[in-house]
Amino acid sequence: DADVTQTPRNRITKTGKxxxxxxxxxxxxxxxxxxxxxxGLGLRLIYYSFDVKDINKGEISDGYSVSRQAQAKFSLxxxxxxxxxxxxxxxxxxxxxxxxxxxxGPGTRLTVL
Amino acid sequence: xxxVKQNSPSLSVQEGRISILNCDYTNSMFDYFLWxxxxxxxxxxxxxxxxxxxxxxxxxxxxxxxxxxxxxxSLHIVPSQPGDSAVxxxxxxxxxxxxxxxxGPGTRLSVLP
Numbered sequence: 045d046a047d048v049t050q051t052p053r054n055r056i057t058k059t060g061k062x063x064x065x066x067x068x069x070x071x072x073x074x075x076x077x078x079x080x081x082x083x084g085l086g087l088r089l090i091y092y093s094f095d096v097k098d099i100n101k102g103e104i105s106d107g108y109s110v111s112r113q114a115q116a117k118f119s120l121x122x123x124x125x126x127x128x129x130x131x132x133x134x135x136x137x138x139x140x141x142x143x144x145x146x147x148x149g150p151g152t153r154l155t156v157l
Numbered sequence: 158x159x160x161v162k163q164n165s166p167s168l169s170v171q172e173g174r175i176s177i178l179n180c181d182y183t184n185s186m187f188d189y190f191l192w193x194x195x196x197x198x199x200x201x202x203x204x205x206x207x208x209x210x211x212x213x214x215x216x217x218x219x220x221x222x223x224x225x226x227x228x229x230x231s232l233h234i235v236p237s238q239p240g241d242s243a244v245x246x247x248x249x250x251x252x253x254x255x256x257x258x259x260x261g262p263g264t265r266l267s268v269l270p
Contacts, residue, residue: 048200077257086161086246086260087201102257134200145191146258148200 047071048149050135056155057125065120065152067135075138076118077146078102078110080131087134093118125156160184161249163261170268176234178264180247183228187259189252192221192232195244195263204245205232208252237268 048069057063067076074095079087089102091110099110107129111119122129132153136146162181170176180190188209193201207214207221207230214221220233234241247261 079260084166084262085159086163086262087248088260089257092257136200145203145206148193148202150198150200 048135048137048147050133050149050152052152053150054153056157058157059126061125061156063122063125063154065133065135065154067118067120067149069116069118069135069137069147069149071137071147072115073137073139073147074115076112077136077138078108078118078120079134079136080104080129081134081151082131090120090133122154122156125154127156130154130156158183159262160187160259161247161261163245163247163264165264166262167265167267170237170266172239172268172270173236176232176237176241176266176268178232178234178245178247178266180230180232180261181228182230182249184249184251184259185228186251186256187249189250190221190223190230191248191258192219193246193248193260194241195246201246234266237266239268239270242266242268 051066077092078090081087093112109121134151135149138146191206192204194204195201205219223230244263244265246263248258250258
């Protein structure tokens, strides 16, 4: 079984809708991350969490929110989706310290019409 | 302005030959660098790392070279195999400052049989 799972794997939604992307991990890592990938821009950090009570904004947090429900679960929400949030979203985990290797989930392809 | 650049969006190499993927960075505080490989429909997976105290790190067919004065690193794959065909991301962090990784836009490598 995969160590880092993401649901859904693909989602098409309409402008203005609220959507939640979920991430679960069995690696026992404290640190979890959400990234988005856009063509020509690589992966950009949206939010990250170092433990259950810790939430930090990344490079591009506007329009997104997160919830760290448990050590193993980290959800990303788009409160009111817009077309330029169409992207590939990745969840990742790492052991402390944060600069160690990150382990990525398979990604969620989100399309906002 | 991108702090981590991979100026070649794509690269084609014949099987058995050397593949050289390049990465340039602008932030002189970066002191730890990773390369990730990504196959379609999968998340990135860690390939190799290098700390700024070294100028070379080798792992099997993969070698990363770091030139701090030029703010440049490169990944060499010798010999290249068709299974190496993937997108390669360079990532950098200012580890001593506890900063998160910054990713380059990626280079798509195609190894031709």
